[in-house]
Amino acid sequence: MLKFSGLSGALVAAAVALASGSAVAKDIVLGASVQLTGPVANTGRYYRDAYQLAVDKINEAGGVKVGNETYQLALKLYDNQSDVNLSVRQYTQLVSRDKVNFLLGPFASNFALADSAVSEKYQIPMVQGGGASDQIFARGFKYIFGTLAPASNYFGSTIEMMKGLDPVPQSVALLYADDAFDVSVAEGTRPKLKAAGFTIAMDERYSTNATDFNSLLSQLKSKNVDAVLVAGHETEILNFVRQAKSLAVAPKMYSFTVGVPSEDFRKALGKDADYAFGMAAWLPSADLKDRWFGDAAQFASAFKAKFSYDPDYHAASGAADVEALVKAIEDAGTIEPAKVRDALAKVKFESLYGQIEFDKNGQIDLPQTVIQVQGDALVAIQGVHGKIAPPKYPMPAWNAR
């Protein structure tokens, strides 16, 4: 009896394996290691949720047509606990043990920088929307594609806007954290400031995860700096703004590479977020048409409805990564990694995130729109086609708000 049940158990298991085996054959598995816990889980969730939403939407619309066959997309996600070393191990595992077909990216430049070595080694294309540092694309890698605009140009549109401000800022401070992304931002911003004729009164690098900005703020005040450009992380920028207020340091304007577009940032600062400038390569506009979602506005409302928070450019970039892979697979007519890689290099289509097209290094080039917190609203100030709305400038003293 025992023997019999053991045998039937094995038969059932074999049958299940066969059934699921045939289902696997119809799936294209996309793998990614994302920060679901740890210090940057707050931004990592944009990627998890955007990947899931895009995969579901594409499957709903019938999946991916490869030649005469139709595949469904599947997602294999690992939590890298905001640890770069762990993420490299997980990508290796995704490729070598889980045998996923293609890779999606993690969040943040330092992760993408390390993880892209895995995709290059195993020659599996990775489309990542979380790393903007120019360094990622400066190594001649062939299997990495990025949908975030280059870090070196983050402040480009802001500097354009500054030239038109009244009064024009006389002196500028450039402050940046010491990681791959922010160093790239600073390296790109410095020559742009000089070319625009601004005096750089302060050019300071600080430690990532610094919590105390009192010395820097006191220097800003003592040097009477008009415009402050900060490239850092959301926690640092929260501390920067709070400490600026408590030390009564109010330059004519300040702009931050991260934080300003995210709802969480504005909630944490409350009315102290007012006047802060930032940038976004993406805003949920109905002008951005998309094959699966209709347009960017519909993407944003679908995202909000499903996950109960607003998507920002990270989320749009993540969704665009899935779409870019699907488009390239369809163009290639195969799921062979090398052919899909070649198709990715030539891909060109309209998406909810904007025009998806990679330069020869594999990075997209999207202009940054200057945005500003004005009262309760996030206002687009200046885009690629010039002014959109008047900026609130100069920023008044803290006690005069």
Place this chain on the structure above:
Amino acid sequence: MDLLGQVLINGALLGGLYAMMALGLALVWGVLNIVNLAHGAFIMLGAYVSLYLFTYAHIDPFLGLPITAVVMFAVGYGVQRGILNLIVRAPMFNTLLITFGLEVVLTYLAQLTFSADFRTINPSYAGDSIVLGPVVLPLARLLAFGVAIALTVGMWLFLLRTRLGRAIRATAQNLVAARLYGVEPRHLYAVTFGIGIALAGAAGGLYGTVSQINPYIGAALTAKSFAISIIGGLDNPLGVIVGGLFLGILESLAALYVGPTYADVASFGVLVLVLIVRPTGLLGKAA
């Protein structure tokens, strides 16, 4: 000159907050001989308690500190009786392992409960400042500094003058003799750990009003508190104040003169120096 004055004041105020964070760690270390690697996680929990008191019960973060402290005392007492007491006689390595584990558990529980969102405790006066001629005194930091100094001095007097305080010191100095005199170490250890955690919780409440809170702030705060305890010495709460002020001012000056990336280099460099030159701390008795 104004800049230097301002930076020195910034450093001193930062140092007060640092001292407050390290106080509980130094107490637990000195008496129980436990280097509590979860100390920063308890600071983080205290910050969330204060945040919730402020957001939902509208209790001012400074007035709410006693409530935070009582809640955290209960947590600390429970953790010591339930978990740490199991390893109180074990080698130090075990206490490091268990408190490290506690750190991880608390951090991830906090993410599950509070999410990874960044929060701030933001009463209307949080950004106010007092202008004294050329220098600006941030009000919240000044208040936090005052509370820190008051609690540290209070702690010192408590250990020196009260029956319970003497019992704690006696246990730390000679367990056997203390027991002969009727001290019940099981209860006393839990009370001491509870006080340490209550102080951590109060420090968290102060931290939330001047900085930002998320479940992952703990580890860095533990490291900072550890450095201060070493620099100040474990003998005496006043040493912690000295250590905190010293570190706060040093970091601020390093940021000003050498560059902001060197603030941590300066503080941990001094830690190494103190360990080599004066292992009992700046105020510690020579061994």
